[in-house]
Amino acid sequence: MPTISREQPEPSPAEPHRARGMAESFGADAQRYDQVRPGYPDALVARIVAGSPGPDVLDVGCGTGIAARQFQAAGCAVLGVEPDARMADFARARGLQVEVAAFEAWQPDGRTFDAVIAAQSWHWVDPVAGAVKAARVLRPGGRLAIFGHVYEPPVEVAEPFAAAYRRAVPDSPLNGQPARRPLDLYLAAYAKVVDKIRETEQFNDPEQWRFDWEQSYTRDQWLDLLSTTGGLTQLRPDQLAEILHAVGSAIDSLGGRFTMNYTTLAATAVRAGTS
Numbered sequence: 542m543p544t545i546s547r548e549q550p551e552p553s554p555a556e557p558h559r560a561r562g563m564a565e566s567f568g569a570d571a572q573r574y575d576q577v578r579p580g581y582p583d584a585l586v587a588r589i590v591a592g593s594p595g596p597d598v599l600d601v602g603c604g605t606g607i608a609a610r611q612f613q614a615a616g617c618a619v620l621g622v623e624p625d626a627r628m629a630d631f632a633r634a635r636g637l638q639v640e641v642a643a644f645e646a647w648q649p650d651g652r653t654f655d656a657v658i659a660a661q662s663w664h665w666v667d668p669v670a671g672a673v674k675a676a677r678v679l680r681p682g683g684r685l686a687i688f689g690h691v692y693e694p695p696v697e698v699a700e701p702f703a704a705a706y707r708r709a710v711p712d713s714p715l716n717g718q719p720a721r722r723p724l725d726l727y728l729a730a731y732a733k734v735v736d737k738i739r740e741t742e743q744f745n746d747p748e749q750w751r752f753d754w755e756q757s758y759t760r761d762q763w764l765d766l767l768s769t770t771g772g773l774t775q776l777r778p779d780q781l782a783e784i785l786h787a788v789g790s791a792i793d794s795l796g797g798r799f800t801m802n803y804t805t806l807a808a809t810a811v812r813a814g815t816s
Contacts, residue, residue, distance in 0.1 A: 601644045604661075656683060688805060
């Protein structure tokens with residue numbers, strides 16, 4: 542679905558890390574974002590924790606702390622870095638330590654970590670500068686783990702969404718994308734992340750992980766989540782209403798609920814060296 546790519550006309554969709562307006566639009570309703578966005582597979586969290594030399598975790602673009610709280614529950618000490626002060630305030634209220642900054646500009650002040658994670662956020666980070674910065678703040682043997690979800694509703698939901706989006710936002714570059722995109726496109730995007738990690742020459746050979754799972758949504762649950770996605774967060778109320786009405790009607794025709802097939806992908810590597 543085009544909304545999940547979270548891109549905008551300027552700059553190029555190929556450079557979403559430059560789209561600061563979009564990147565910092567999610568805090569407009571931080572509570573809704575935290576309530577409706579899905580967490581991450583327990584197996585993914587456990588694998589990162591087990592593959593890191595200690596419990597100190599830096600969460601890049603932590604948002605409201607969805608992933609961070611899962612790592613806290615797994616016994617980690619987590620520091621979040623988040624450019625949107627509204628999201629940071631929400632995360633702090635839920636017990637997370639957060640510093641407000643874009644990762645590229647954030648000052649570690651000599652601090653180092655056993656793991657650097659980025660949950661559904663790395664596309665907002667300069668891919669070259671981000672990988673270099675992660676290497677700098679990781680201890681030898683520390684793990685960089687970049688991960689996120691592939692959202693792919695059934696065609697009966699995706700097609701009405703795409704049609705309504707084209708009507709409501711006719712000048713959007715997202716309209717050139719198909720309603721449903723093959724998983725191979727996402728795998729290719731994560732392969733590019735792996736390439737950027739490898740180019741730093743600061744990590745052992747990177748890996749790609751994959752976790753498949755599913756979740757059922759009612760009409761209202763999906764519309765709540767959809768309204769927090771980047772393609773919709775900056776729309777006028779009338780544009781948003783038109784799209785949500787079309788998608789809601791489509792879900793009603795399916796009996797008021799549907800099952801989402803999720804794939805969570807990760808690009809990960811261990812910091813090389815002994816110092």
